[in-house]
Every structure is written in structure tokens, then in C-alpha cells.
Amino acid sequence: MNDRASTSIDPVTPRRAQRVRDACVNLAHGSGGRAMRDLIEDVFVSTFDNPTLAALEDQAVFALADLAAHGDRLAFTTDSYVVDPLFFPGGDIGTLAVSGTVNDLAVCGATPLFLSCAVVIEEGFAVDLLRRVAASIQRVARAAGVAIVTGDTKVVERGCADKLFINTAGVGVVRRDVSISARHACPGDVVIVNGYLGDHGAAILVARQQLALEADIESDCRPLNGLIAAMLDASPRIHCLRDATRGGVATVLNEFAQGSNVTIRLDEAALPLREQVQGACEILGLDPLYLANEGKLVAVVPADAAGRVLAAMRAHPDGREAAVIGTVERGELDTSGLVVMQTAFGGQRIVDMLVGEQLPRIC
Amino acid sequence: MNDRASTSIDPVTPRRAQRVRDACVNLAHGSGGRAMRDLIEDVFVSTFDNPTLAALEDQAVFALADLAAHGDRLAFTTDSYVVDPLFFPGGDIGTLAVSGTVNDLAVCGATPLFLSCAVVIEEGFAVDLLRRVAASIQRVARAAGVAIVTGDTKVVERGCADKLFINTAGVGVVRRDVSISARHACPGDVVIVNGYLGDHGAAILVARQQLALEADIESDCRPLNGLIAAMLDASPRIHCLRDATRGGVATVLNEFAQGSNVTIRLDEAALPLREQVQGACEILGLDPLYLANEGKLVAVVPADAAGRVLAAMRAHPDGREAAVIGTVERGELDTSGLVVMQTAFGGQRIVDMLVGEQLPRIC
Numbered sequence: 001m002n003d004r005a006s007t008s009i010d011p012v013t014p015r016r017a018q019r020v021r022d023a024c025v026n027l028a029h030g031s032g033g034r035a036m037r038d039l040i041e042d043v044f045v046s047t048f049d050n051p052t053l054a055a056l057e058d059q060a061v062f063a064l065a066d067l068a069a070h071g072d073r074l075a076f077t078t079d080s081y082v083v084d085p086l087f088f089p090g091g092d093i094g095t096l097a098v099s100g101t102v103n104d105l106a107v108c109g110a111t112p113l114f115l116s117c118a119v120v121i122e123e124g125f126a127v128d129l130l131r132r133v134a135a136s137i138q139r140v141a142r143a144a145g146v147a148i149v150t151g152d153t154k155v156v157e158r159g160c161a162d163k164l165f166i167n168t169a170g171v172g173v174v175r176r177d178v179s180i181s182a183r184h185a186c187p188g189d190v191v192i193v194n195g196y197l198g199d200h201g202a203a204i205l206v207a208r209q210q211l212a213l214e215a216d217i218e219s220d221c222r223p224l225n226g227l228i229a230a231m232l233d234a235s236p237r238i239h240c241l242r243d244a245t246r247g248g249v250a251t252v253l254n255e256f257a258q259g260s261n262v263t264i265r266l267d268e269a270a271l272p273l274r275e276q277v278q279g280a281c282e283i284l285g286l287d288p289l290y291l292a293n294e295g296k297l298v299a300v301v302p303a304d305a306a307g308r309v310l311a312a313m314r315a316h317p318d319g320r321e322a323a324v325i326g327t328v329e330r331g332e333l334d335t336s337g338l339v340v341m342q343t344a345f346g347g348q349r350i351v352d353m354l355v356g357e358q359l360p361r362i363c
Numbered sequence: 364m365n366d367r368a369s370t371s372i373d374p375v376t377p378r379r380a381q382r383v384r385d386a387c388v389n390l391a392h393g394s395g396g397r398a399m400r401d402l403i404e405d406v407f408v409s410t411f412d413n414p415t416l417a418a419l420e421d422q423a424v425f426a427l428a429d430l431a432a433h434g435d436r437l438a439f440t441t442d443s444y445v446v447d448p449l450f451f452p453g454g455d456i457g458t459l460a461v462s463g464t465v466n467d468l469a470v471c472g473a474t475p476l477f478l479s480c481a482v483v484i485e486e487g488f489a490v491d492l493l494r495r496v497a498a499s500i501q502r503v504a505r506a507a508g509v510a511i512v513t514g515d516t517k518v519v520e521r522g523c524a525d526k527l528f529i530n531t532a533g534v535g536v537v538r539r540d541v542s543i544s545a546r547h548a549c550p551g552d553v554v555i556v557n558g559y560l561g562d563h564g565a566a567i568l569v570a571r572q573q574l575a576l577e578a579d580i581e582s583d584c585r586p587l588n589g590l591i592a593a594m595l596d597a598s599p600r601i602h603c604l605r606d607a608t609r610g611g612v613a614t615v616l617n618e619f620a621q622g623s624n625v626t627i628r629l630d631e632a633a634l635p636l637r638e639q640v641q642g643a644c645e646i647l648g649l650d651p652l653y654l655a656n657e658g659k660l661v662a663v664v665p666a667d668a669a670g671r672v673l674a675a676m677r678a679h680p681d682g683r684e685a686a687v688i689g690t691v692e693r694g695e696l697d698t699s700g701l702v703v704m705q706t707a708f709g710g711q712r713i714v715d716m717l718v719g720e721q722l723p724r725i726c
Contacts, residue, residue, distance in 0.1 A: 030724075032609025032655070033717025056618075057545065058467040058605065059440035061537055067437060068427055074437070077422035078479035078532050079515045082523075104421040116441035116532050120483075152442045152530075156724060160445075162523035167515075169441055169479050169532030174424055182420065242421065246395025255419075292395070354396025361393075361519060 018042055025125045030155030040153055043127065044117070047134040048141070048148040060114060060149035067113070070173035075110035077101060078169040084361040086133070086163055088207035090199070090218030091294070093166055094136030096363055099223045099294055101170040102144045103243040106225035107297060109180050109232060110172030112144060118152035120165040133164065144223035146170070177236040182259030184239035189328040190306040191264060192299045194227060194313055195321035196220070197249055198277045201291030204362055205280065217276050220295035227318040231299065234312035240300035243293070245363055247354045250289040250339065252298045253326075254353045258337040266326040266341040266351060290354050292362040300328060381405055388488045393518030403516055406490065407480070410497040411504070411511040423477060423512035430476070433536035438473035440464060441532040447724040449496070449526055451570035453562070453581030454657070456529055457499030459726055462586045462657055464533040465507045466606040469588035470660060472543050472595060473535030475507060481515035483528040496527065507586035509533070540599040545622030547602035552691040553669040554627060555662045557590060557676055558635055558684035559583070560612055561654030565640045567725055568647070580639050583658035590681040594662065597675035603663035606656070608726055610717045613652040613702065615661045616689075617716045621700040629689040629704040629714060653717050655725040663691060 019042040020029075028035035037056075045054050052060045067074065081097045091099075098115065105112040117137060121130065141148055203219040224243065231238060240260070242252045257264045273288055281288045295318065301309050306324065313319030331337060339351040382405040383392075391398035400419075408417050415423045430437065444460045454462075461478065468475040480500060484493065504511055566582040587606065594601060603623070605615045620627045636651055644651045658681065664672050669687065676682030694700060702714040 027723045028719045030609075031717055031719065031721060032611075032614055032725075033653075033719065033721075034715075035719065036609075037716070055544075057471065059438045059471050059473070059533075061471060061473075062437045062439070064427060064431055064435055064437055064536070072427055074425045074427055074430060074534070075422045076425070076477055076479065076532075076534055077513050078481045078530065080481040080483050080517050080530060082483055082517045082519050084523075108420065108422050108424060110422070110424075114439055116439065118441045118443040118530050118532075120443050120445055120528055150440050154443050154445045154724075156445050156525060159522070160447075160525035161528075162519060165483055165524075165528065167441065167443060167481050167530035167532075169439075169481075169530075170422075171437070171439055171534065173427070181418075246393075246399075248395075251395055290396075352397075353400070354394055356391045356394065356396065356398065358394060358396075360390045361517075362395075 020127055022127060025121045025123060025127060025130065025155055027123055027155050027157065030153060036153055043130050043134050044151060047138050050147045050149065052149040067173050070111045071175045073174040075105050075108050075172045075174050077104040078167065079104060080165060080167040081363060082165050082361050083363050084162065085207050088219055089203050091221035092133060092136050093164060094133040095140045095221050096294060097166040097168045098137055098140040098144060099221050100245065100363060101168040102146060102223040102225055105170045105172035106228040107241045107243055108174060109178035110174045112146045112170055112172040112225050114149045114171045115141060115146050116150045116169045117148045118167040120154045120156060120161050122161040122163050123155055123158045125163055140223060144225055175232060178232055180238055180241050182240055182255050185256050185260035185262050185300045185328045186239060187262060187328055187330040188303050189239055189300045190303050190324055191326040191328065192301060192306065192310060192322060192324050193249065193272065194297050194319040196272045196274045197293060197296060198288040198291030200294040201359060201362060202277045202280050204359065220293055222295040222318060224295060224297055224318055227313065227316045230312045230316045231309050234308040235305035237305050238299055238301055241297060243297045245294060246292050248290040248292060249298055250351045251354050253339045256300055257339050261336050262331045263329040263335040264326055264339045265329055266339060268341050268344045270323055270325045272321050272323045286358065289351060290358055294363065383490055385490060388484045388486060388490060388493065388518055390486055390518050390520065393516060399516055406493050406497050407514060410501045413510045413512065415512040430536050433474045434538045436537040438468050438471050438535045438537050440467040441530065442467065443528060443530040444726055445528050445724050446726050447525060448570050451582055452566050454584035455496060455499050456527060457496040458503045458584050459657060460529040460531045461500055461503040461507060462584050463608065463726060464531040465509060465586040465588055468533045468535035469591040470604045470606055471537060472541035473537045475509045475533055475535040475588050477512045477534045478504060478509050479513045479532045480511045481530040483517045483519060483524050485524040485526050486518055486521045488526055503586060507588055538595060541595055543601055543604045545603055545618050548619050548623035548625050548663045548691045549602060550625060550691055550693040551666050552602055552663045553666050553687055554689035554691065555664060555669065555673060555685060555687050556612065556635065557660050557682040559637045560634060560656060560659060561640045561651040563657040564654030564722060564725060565643050567722065568643065583656055585658040585681060587658060587660055587681055590676065590679045593675045593679045594672050597671040598668035600668050601662055601664050604660060606660050608657060609655050611653040611655060612661055613714045614716050616702045619663055620702050624699050625694045626692040626698040627689055627702045628692055629702060631704050631707045633686055633688045635684050635686045649721065652714060653721055657726065
């Protein structure tokens with residue numbers, strides 16, 4: 001429990017009449033009564049500005065016919081966000097809560113449409129910081145083309161939560177022509193990432209001051225649905241697609257290798273790594289393959305579509321440093337389900353799933 | 364932070380090979396790596412037992428055509444559950460997390476179909492208790508006819524959360540013939556509740572031992588979608604419908620009165636109250652109209668449909684004590700948006716929204 005978050009951030013300039021005059025959230029704000037309603041209307045409804053939420057019903061309702069315009073399948077996902085610190089270079093818990101859930105929808109080929117936003121607030125949390133997080137949520141939601149349509153507010157006593165936790169669930173509609181799954185990797189496929197690995201994990205380390213570096217590392221936290229739409233426009237035949245968050249690229253590749261009973265061969269020299277992140281990892285004995293990302297995806301693509309997909313990625317702002325980092329091979333008896341890396345020194349090593357725990361509360 | 368929960372509950376008998384051998388959850392279980400996967404597969408996937416979740420993709424996917432069989436509109440809702448204590452007479456945080464979200468879907472006329480389940484676990488929480496909560500979730504989900512199809516697991520350091528928080532989001536489909544909203548109450552309508560008020564709030568008070576009563580009060584925590592389906596079968600013309608959770612019946616009635624610009628007149632003598640709850644309220648100076656319920660709804664129904672709806676409710680196990688508690692009147696200049704109660708002594712008083720805070724962490 002620290003207050004780093006509350007010391008490093010300027011208060012938000014009031015842009016409108018504020019109904020909540022308390023400086024800090026108190027237990028009444030979670031009571032279900034008038035104080036809660038004031039907090040919700042003042043901080044969330046006015047910021048998220050959409051008629052569905054403003055109706056203050058206990059659920060959002062949409063015509064199925066309108067959804068069908070986007071595709072033929074509904075996608076539904078959820079994530080809770082407990083990142084510490086709440087504010088970090090390149091983002092905050094709000095940007096994370098939208099990006100992470102948007103990305104979980106987008107990686108199955110869905111157009112993300114609607115998000116919920118449920119907050120658990122520690123008594124005493126500054127209302128101004130809550131406004132700031134709500135503003136981040138709305139900014140990223142707008143950029144991603146999604147609306148926050150329903151929500152929930154709980155307040156727990158001081159010491160019963162660490163400042164603020166957010167859960168977002170998301171609903172989207174999957175494009176008609178795609179079939180993406182961790183089980184779809186085929187021998188001959190190519191493995192692509194959309195840019196530098198490990199930025200989010202390294203940025204959180206720096207923000208926690210666990211890293212005595214002057215390194216200028218920002219989280220890559222961002223919604224990837226625009227990039228993914230461009231990739232699917234280039235070729236709907238993408239086999240596997242996941243964002244590489246907790247557990248990093250290594251964990252995603254292991255999920256693909258196991259899910260598809262194949263061997264994935266990585267080329268260490270091809271991994272896009274920033275000098276600062278590589279340096280930080282060397283000093284701390286961390287492996288960038290396990291560092292969390294919040295704006296990086298791993299795609300497994302048929303070889304004959306890889307050129308088109310890679311070109312589409314590099315033409316998009318969120319994929320400029322996209323790179324082929326490996327290939328999929330038939331899983332032999334002793335290597336099926338494994339990720340094997342050709343090291344820069346000419347050897348090879350198995351890249352296992354993350355065992356134990358590298359960095360708690362990364363997202 | 365107390366461990367009442369872990370002392371009062373017998374450990375669950377292992378029914379299957381358990382991959383997680385740790386007695387307590389540790390930070391590695393939230394890392395995104397192998398330990399987390401083991402925890403998810405062992406505790407959640409095997410208990411929630413459905414193929415969509417078992418695929419361990421980051422989202423659940425359903426054909427829109429299958430959804431359209433249930434109606435024409437998608438309903439989407441979320442709630443976080445932070446109840447303290449985790450286990451209480453009549454339920455636990457798991458039964459609450461399913462019932463609450465199922466009910467938020469059902470009260471708009473939706474058939475609840477799919478739930479997400481995201482947990483934030485405090486480091487050191489007993490794995491056996493987590494299994495027990497998962498079993499409760501599955502039991503109530505099965506009773507309500509919904510499947511837990513996607514989820515998320517986060518672990519925070521000891522002292523950074525109070526044992527366990529759960530978020531469930533829900534997706535359902537609204538029946539074609541209904542149009543329920545807090546804005547639809549009309550003069551002449553009848554106000555109905557499905558049974559005794561305040562049981563959940565009183566049960567939590569007893570469980571916290573803040574109430575030195577030998578009263579045998581159980582939470583009414585349960586999914587109401589079966590009852591609501593029976594009500595809508597009796598008459599699809601229900602105008603307003605909400606479950607009366609935090610803030611109690613008083614808050615819901617105020618939302619209806621304000622949303623519809625009408626006056627709601629309550630009859631105190633008609634309120635269904637258990638003797639034990641009424642006694643507890645008198646001793647503690649609490650008003651049962653503000654006590655939380657987790658299995659009680661408030662319906663506003665046209666007078667000519669009220670008989671049919673009430674009969675359908677009384678024929679259902681969750682509505683046996685259903686009662687008419689008031690009527691809707693035209694909102695005059697000085698009473699529009701207000702709830703006015705005819706007291707048992709022949710006077711009348713305004714029943715306002717809950718101001719301040721009655722009981723924190725009730726759900």
C-alpha cells in the first residue's frame with residue numbers, strides 16, 4: 001500500500017460542475033444509495049458519455065440485428081486489472097483495462113464493441129485520481145471504437161484493497177471469414193510479432209524503482225484492434241493470434257505449440273528488442289521472452305500469406321517494427337508441444353512456459 | 364482482514380486428482396505461467412466443466428444465430444462482489460456472484476446464458492476455500508441454466524486485498540415481447556415484491572456477529588430467472604422490474620418514481636417482513652426498506668395484469684410470499700418522483716433514497 005500514484009500526478013482540472021465534493025472516496029460511495037449514484041454520475045457516466053450507460057439500468061441492451069452487421073459470432077471476455085503502480089510511463093490502470101480487454105476480443109478476429117467497467121475502490125482513494133483513470137478509460141475506448149455501456153462500483157474499507165482494481169468485460173462480434181485458435185498452427189507456418197518485446201514489463205519495473213536505470217522505457221499499452229483488422233484484411237487466413245501479456249511471448253508460443261501439437265522454432269537474433277530493455281534484462285537476470293507486453297501480439301500465419309500480413313502490419317502505426325521471429329515445424333516425438341530457440345551463438349534451447357513468478361501485479 | 368472464513372468451513376473432500384498441491388494461493392498463481400494454468404485448470408475449469416472454458420482461449424465465442432433463438436436483443440451486465448464474510452448463512456460469495464449477475468440480466472426480460480468469472484485473490488488464501496467457492500458458483504450456475512465460459516485470475520500480495528473478490532459479467536438475450544424499464548411505470552400500476560424483505564442484509568449482520576441475536580436468518584441469495592420467466596409468461600406487459608440489492612426496496616422504488624416521474628405509494632402494513640428481521644431492525648435502528656436483498660425483486664405491473672402475475676409468482680418456489688405493497692399515482696408538482704408510505708399508524712412519510720451508508724460490503 002503506497003501512495004506513489006497520488007504524489008506524482010497533477011490533479012485534473014475540473015471541466016464541469018462536480019457533484020461529488022468529497023476529496024476522497026468513502027464507504028457511502030459503495031452503499032447503493034445517493035452518494036454512490038452521485039459518484040457514478042459525476043465520475044463515470046459524464047466521462048464515458050453514452051446514452052446506454054446514462055440510462056442507469058442494471059444492464060445494457062442492444063439489438064442482435066445490429067450486431068450481425070459485424071459478423072456471425074459473439075465474442076465475450078473478461079480481465080481484472082490490479083497493476084501496481086496505478087500510473088506508469090506510457091499508461092495507467094485505465095488505459096490497461098481498456099486495451100487488455102479490447103485486445104482479448106480482437107485476437108479472435110472480433111470487432112470489439114462494448115465494454116463493462118467495474119471498480120473496487122479502497123476507502124480514502126482520491127476522487128481526482130478516479131476522475132483521471134476514468135478519463136484514460138474513455139480516451140482509449142474512443143480510440144478503440146468501443147463504448148463503456150455498463151458498470152459497477154464497490155468500495156472496501158481502508159487496507160482491504162490496494163487503491164483501485166478494475167474489471168472490464170467485453171463483447172464483440174467475430175468477422176465471418178476468420179477462424180483463429182491456438183489449435184490451428186500448421187507445420188510451415190510463420191511466427192510474427194508486431195514490434196519490440198517486453199516494454200510493458202520493463203516500464204513497470206522502472207516505475208517501481210526496482211531498476212536503477214535512467215532508461216527511458218514506456219509501456220506499449222494500447223488497443224490492437226486496428227492493427228488486427230488490417231492484418232485480417234490482408235489475409236483472413238491467420239491461424240493463431242494472441243496478445244503476449246502476463247507470461248510474455250514465451251508463454252503464448254508454448255500455448256500455440258501445445259494446442260496445435262507442433263514444434264515452434266524461434267530465431268533469437270530475430271527478436272525485436274530495445275537496447276534499454278535488453279540491458280535491463282541482462283542486469284536483472286530477466287528473460288525478455290517472459291516480460292509482459294500490453295500492445296504486442298504473436299501471429300501464426302501460413303507461409304504464403306506471411307508477406308502480405310507483414311506488409312500490412314508494417315504499414316500500420318502499431319506494427320512498424322513487425323518481424324518474423326520463427327517458424328512452425330511438425331511436432332516429432334521428442335519435440336511436439338515445445339518451443340525451441342536457435343540462440344544467437346548457434347546453439348539451441350527449449351523455451352518453457354513461465355514457471356514460478358517473475359513480476360507480480362504487472363497488469 | 365480476518366480469517367473467520369477459513370476457520371468455520373470444513374475442507375472440501377478431494378473428488379479428483381488435484382494438480383495444485385499448495386495449501387494456499389501464492390503470487391506465482393497469478394503470474395500468467397504454469398502455476399496459474401494449473402490453478403485455473405484444477406480449481407475452475409474442472410469445476411465449471413464446459414467445453415468453451417476448457418479450450419482456454421482468451422475469449423468465449425458463440426454463434427449469433429443460436430442467440431437469436433432466445434429473442435432479439437443482447438443484454439450485458441457486470442458486478443463485482445466483495446462481500447464480507449465470504450461465507451454466510453444461506454450462501455457465500457460464489458452463490459452471490461452468480462445470482463446477482465443472473466438477476467441483473469433477468470430483470471430486463473433476458474434469458475441469462477453466459478457468465479464470466481474473474482477472481483482477485485489475496486496471497487495466502489486457502490486453495491480449499493477457493494475450491495469451495497468454485498463449487499458454489501457451479502452449483503448456482505447450473506440451477507440458473509447459465510455456463511461460466513470465460514475468466515481471469517489475479518493474485519495480489521498479502522494485505523493488498525481482503526481474501527477474495529469476484530467479478531462476474533453476464534450475457535443474455537431479451538425476449539421479443541417485453542419492454543421493461545425504470546421509465547415505464549404508469550399511474551394505476553401495482554407494485555409487487557416476491558417475498559420477505561431484508562433477509563440478506565440481516566443474515567450478513569448476523570454472520571458478522573454484529574447482532575447479538577439467536578435469530579435464525581438466512582440470506583435469500585438465489586437466481587430469479589425462473590421466477591421472472593414465469594411472470595413474463597403470465598404477462599409480458601411488466602413495466603418495471605429490478606432486484607432490490609444494495610440500497611434495498613426503497614432505493615429501487617425511488618429509481619422507478621424518478622425514472623417515470625410518478626409517485627409511488629407504499630402500504631407499510633403490506634410489506635412482507637419476517638419477525639426476526641423486523642426485530643433485528645428495531646433493535647439496531649435499521650429500516651428494512653433499505654436492507655439488501657439478493658433474491659427479491661420489485662415489479663411494477665398494470666393493474667389488469669397484476670392478478671395473473673401475482674398468481675404466477677405465488678405458484679413458483681421463489682415467489683410464494685409475493686405481495687402487492689403499493690400503487691403508482693400520477694406525479695403531482697410536489698410529489699413527482701417521490702415514494703410515499705402510508706404508515707401502519709395511519710400517517711404518511713416520504714421514503715427517500717438511502718443517504719450515507721448502512722452496511723458496507725453487503726455484496
